[in-house]
Amino acid sequence: MKPIVTIPEKYRPTIDHEACIRCKKCIKACSYGALEFKDDKVKVAKGCVACVRCVFECPTDAIIVNELPKQFAPHAVFSPEIRRSLISQANSGGVLLSSCGANAEYMDIFNDILLDAAQVTNPSIDPLREPVETKTYLGRRPGKVVVDDNGKIDLDASETPIVIMDMPIMIGHISLGSISYNAQAALFRAATQLNILAGTGEGGLHNDFYPMAKNLCAEVASGRFGVTSHYLKEVSCVDIKIGQGAKPGHGGHLPGEKVQKLISETRMIPLGTDALSPYPHHDIYSIEDLQQLISVLKESTEYKVPVGVKIAAVHNVGAIASGIVRAGADFLTIDGLRGGTGSAPRVIRDHAGMPIEIAVSAVDQRLEQEGLRDKVTLCASGSIRTAADMIKCIALGADVVGVCTSAMIAMGCTVCQQCHRGACSWGIATQKPELTSRLDIEIATQRIVNMFHAWNEELKEILGAMGIDSVESLVGNRDRLRYIGPNPRIAEILDVKHSGEGWG
Amino acid sequence: MSKEVETMMIDAGHRNDLGHPLDYRELNRLIREAICAGEERLVLMNVIGQRYIASATSNPNTRIEIHGTPGNDLGAFLNGGTIEVFGNAQDVTANTMNDGMIIVHGNSGDITGLAARGGTLLVKGNSGYRVGIHIKEFEGVGVKLVIGGFVNDYLGEYMAGGTILILGQGVEDSPVGLHVGAGMHGGRIYVRGPVEKHQLGPGACLAEMNDKDFKTVDTLIDQYEKAFSVEIDRSIEYSKIIPLDSRPFRGHYDSTTI
Numbered sequence A: 001m002k003p004i005v006t007i008p009e010k011y012r013p014t015i016d017h018e019a020c021i022r023c024k025k026c027i028k029a030c031s032y033g034a035l036e037f038k039d040d041k042v043k044v045a046k047g048c049v050a051c052v053r054c055v056f057e058c059p060t061d062a063i064i065v066n067e068l069p070k071q072f073a074p075h076a077v078f079s080p081e082i083r084r085s086l087i088s089q090a091n092s093g094g095v096l097l098s099s100c101g102a103n104a105e106y107m108d109i110f111n112d113i114l115l116d117a118a119q120v121t122n123p124s125i126d127p128l129r130e131p132v133e134t135k136t137y138l139g140r141r142p143g144k145v146v147v148d149d150n151g152k153i154d155l156d157a158s159e160t161p162i163v164i165m166d167m168p169i170m171i172g173h174i175s176l177g178s179i180s181y182n183a184q185a186a187l188f189r190a191a192t193q194l195n196i197l198a199g200t201g202e203g204g205l206h207n208d209f210y211p212m213a214k215n216l217c218a219e220v221a222s223g224r225f226g227v228t229s230h231y232l233k234e235v236s237c238v239d240i241k242i243g244q245g246a247k248p249g250h251g252g253h254l255p256g257e258k259v260q261k262l263i264s265e266t267r268m269i270p271l272g273t274d275a276l277s278p279y280p281h282h283d284i285y286s287i288e289d290l291q292q293l294i295s296v297l298k299e300s301t302e303y304k305v306p307v308g309v310k311i312a313a314v315h316n317v318g319a320i321a322s323g324i325v326r327a328g329a330d331f332l333t334i335d336g337l338r339g340g341t342g343s344a345p346r347v348i349r350d351h352a353g354m355p356i357e358i359a360v361s362a363v364d365q366r367l368e369q370e371g372l373r374d375k376v377t378l379c380a381s382g383s384i385r386t387a388a389d390m391i392k393c394i395a396l397g398a399d400v401v402g403v404c405t406s407a408m409i410a411m412g413c414t415v416c417q418q419c420h421r422g423a424c425s426w427g428i429a430t431q432k433p434e435l436t437s438r439l440d441i442e443i444a445t446q447r448i449v450n451m452f453h454a455w456n457e458e459l460k461e462i463l464g465a466m467g468i469d470s471v472e473s474l475v476g477n478r479d480r481l482r483y484i485g486p487n488p489r490i491a492e493i494l495d496v497k498h499s500g501e502g503w504g
Numbered sequence B: 001m002s003k004e005v006e007t008m009m010i011d012a013g014h015r016n017d018l019g020h021p022l023d024y025r026e027l028n029r030l031i032r033e034a035i036c037a038g039e040e041r042l043v044l045m046n047v048i049g050q051r052y053i054a055s056a057t058s059n060p061n062t063r064i065e066i067h068g069t070p071g072n073d074l075g076a077f078l079n080g081g082t083i084e085v086f087g088n089a090q091d092v093t094a095n096t097m098n099d100g101m102i103i104v105h106g107n108s109g110d111i112t113g114l115a116a117r118g119g120t121l122l123v124k125g126n127s128g129y130r131v132g133i134h135i136k137e138f139e140g141v142g143v144k145l146v147i148g149g150f151v152n153d154y155l156g157e158y159m160a161g162g163t164i165l166i167l168g169q170g171v172e173d174s175p176v177g178l179h180v181g182a183g184m185h186g187g188r189i190y191v192r193g194p195v196e197k198h199q200l201g202p203g204a205c206l207a208e209m210n211d212k213d214f215k216t217v218d219t220l221i222d223q224y225e226k227a228f229s230v231e232i233d234r235s236i237e238y239s240k241i242i243p244l245d246s247r248p249f250r251g252h253y254d255s256t257t258i
């Protein structure tokens, strides 16, 4: 009996043999072994994942990658994806792994939201002529303005430290290990050039990156990998990771193959062992416990850096957020259902959590009701794809947005969802030297800088068009949004009026 | 010629106008300032539950003596120096310790030594649940936890490296609870006394002691005896617990492209 059933191929490169000059670049490019050279020709083997690295490398445009017909009899309920996953599980008996964000057809609420613009009764602002402020402050706010004896605003009145960024954007936490040294270097350099923050992810900080620490936010996750007092004191803020939108309630798991020298040194674990982050922090089973970790991090950093908490957007997110602010977090990050990951069980990635649009609005409203909103910086992440998503997310209540996948796309990622296999042909989600060397740090840095610069310009355009001169005035300004989707109940929950409803 | 080391004393129980003892923030600030000013020997008197004492201390020459009961997270992120407690410690002592030494002349609470990767912790008495969770080692340097009495469930869960020794003094039966070494993928646990298979968590197994193990245990007992001026009977049989695999999730996942 042969227990293994092959799953039909999904993609197939087609080679135009007339255009092909037999340079074999595509064969070298393919890290999935889907191309081979036989009988003086480039031939197609199995396993193409449509990463299109071969297309990029081919000097004569001789390759097209096609999606193959589904190879299954049509059925309205048992989709080809479902059948493929069942066949695979019957083969392996394993928990299906995947990467990138949820690849399921949940409603994309950002696409159902329209922005307002100024007409006649309130003039728009021309950002070329008048300044539109996009500076963003991250940290705990005093919640009030303190005026000194001379009538001047006392800027030092806030006891807690603040990080100033030039844009309301933070590059999210992507660990060294999940991505390559070159990829992380590019993200960090871009953050430095843009004067925004980048998250370190949970793998600690490589020695080479310490000079950029002032633009970095250190992640303290349940594995505490690479977390030392020195590290905590160097960075500009510290983030306690409770959860991640792509895998709420799940721990981290960096397979031993990826724990090579560089990673082992940074994470401070032996070569080749699995780097496992327990599902919960075992010192945090309650809000009171969380308060302790926040406090001990503040003590350890001598109250010089903001300490935040990042959670996945789950159904009770409003109440949890309230607890987190009360526990002393200076900033709070909510990561939505569609957020990315380098590796997560498919069942969690696609089925657990809630979309960031709803979560950020729910948290903003809840904190407002409880008089806590002014105290804390609210960051939102989880598939903020474009400047439009960013702007809508800010108007729904976020002070800052966290962005990962789009920054990876700027570097070359094609969202092929193979990160967990560690053979990223673009040199991003891999530790194999022959692949990581494909990513040029300088070019990648410049591309990320360009992209976020463009987003910030688009933000100014929209702010100007709305007649708003500072991004802070857009935060939670849900009156400038209208809902146009199929389910008015969502509009109600978002606290956004339906398109067609005016002010009165 | 030995250098005279001056001792600085802080009265942590000193009451303010409202009758409150020193706040933990104030106490820790005083400690940091003293260390910064070059003080090497600090004695904290009447400590009454103040948390986070000496967190992130890094100077290897610092010696902090604590009289009373320090609160949770004593010596968190410790990176050097010695903390000696003449009393009991509470929860999460030595949280993510990187280096240095903590000596407790009493019991310590739950989650002792969480995620520590270096340094030494000696507890004269017993400890609570979840001791030594996710402790690690790197390049031959790992944390060492020695508990004189017994510990409760989940000892060494998710352990990735390092050494735990449970001496089981005053215990007739097994000095460890259930789920020992669940998800363990590195390091070693020595128990002076019996451990049965049903007490182990998934991923852990019992193994024979070898010469190297006896040497490790002897060195740790020497340290314990010296720290607490006691003598330990070394003739009792040890149980040794190690991971089945450095990759406990092998075969658990299917990474096929769907």
Ligand code: SF4
Binding pocket: A013, A029, A030, A031, A032, A033, A034, A035, A047, A048, A049, A050, A051, A052, A053, A054, A055, A065, A425
């Ligand atoms: S490089 Fe990518 S797209 Fe090209 S054949 Fe290989 S897997 Fe397919």
Ligand code: SF4
Binding pocket: A051, A099, A100, A408, A412, A413, A414, A415, A416, A417, A418, A419, A420, A423, A424, A425, A426, A427, A428, A429
């Ligand atoms: S990082 Fe690499 S493997 Fe992951 S989705 Fe992007 S291109 Fe594919």
